C-alpha cells in the first residue's frame with residue numbers, strides 16, 4: 001500500500017499526553033506526506049516539543065496511535081524508530097565535544113552499521129574504516145561543514161554545532177527528520193545559513209519542523225499545522241494558514257501580518 005493510502009508517511013491519530021493536570025496534547029491527528037516540509041507552529045506551551053517527543057519515542061502517548069510507513073510505532077523505543085527511519089536533530093547528547101567533527105559523524109555511521117547490520121559487515125577492517133570515514137565526510141559536506149572535519153566539536157561555533165547535529169541525524173539515513181527549533185539562539189547570519197541548509201535537506205528527506213521564526217516557516221514549509229493549547233486547530237498550505245481566523249487570533253495578528 002502506498003504512503004498516501006495509509007494517510008501519509010507519518011500518520012498521527014488522536015494522540016494525547018498529559019503531565020499531572022496539564023493536557024499538553026489532546027487528541028492530536030496529523031499526517032505528513034513523504035517528501036514534504038511540514039512545519040508545526042503554535043504559541044509557547046502549545047505542545048509542539050511534546051508532540052516531537054511522542055514521535056521520536058522519547059515519550060509515549062497516553063492515548064492515540066502513531067503510524068510510520070504503515071507500521072504502528074506508538075510504543076516502540078527510540079532506537080527502534082531510528083532504525084525505521086525517524087531521526088531527530090536535537091541530539092546534543094550524541095556530540096562528543098572532544099572528538100573532531102569527522103570522528104563524531106564516523107561514530108554515528110558506525111553505530112548505524114553495527115545496530116542494524118549494514119553493507120560494511122563483510123568488509124576487511126581497513127576498507128571498512130575508509131568507507132565509514134568517507135561516508136562521514138559526505139554527511140559533513142551535506143550540512144555545509146566541509147573543511148571543518150578536523151575541528152574538535154567543542155570548538156565549533158554554535159551554528160556549526162547545530163549543523164553537526166544534523167549530520168549525525170543524517171548518518172542514520174532517515175526517511176523523516178524531526179527538527180525542533182533548529183534556529184534557536186542564532187543570529188541573523190547563522191539563521192540564514194541554517195534556513196538555506198533546511199531548504200537543501202528538504203529536497204532529500206521528509207521534514208517535520210518546529211520553529212518560532214515565522215519568516216523561516218513561511219519560506220520553508222509546504223504545509224503548516226498549528227497547535228494551540230494542545231489541540232491541532234488547522235493544517236494547510238501557508239496561505240490558508242495565514243488567513244485562518246483561529247490562527248490569527250492565537251498569534252494576535254503579530255507574526256502573521
Ligand SMILES: Nc1ncnc2c1ncn2[C@@H]1O[C@H](COP(=O)(O)OP(=O)(O)OP(=O)(O)O)[C@@H](O)[C@H]1O
Pocket residue numbers: 019022023024042043044045046047048049050051
Ligand atoms: N515533562 C513535563 N512535565 C510537566 N509538564 C510538562 C512537561 N513537558 C511539557 N510540559 C507542559 O506541557 C505543555 C506543553 O509544553 P511543550 O514544551 O510541548 O510546548 P511547546 O509548544 O514546545 O512550547 P515552546 O514553544 O515554549 O517550546 C506546557 O504547559 C508545559 O509546561
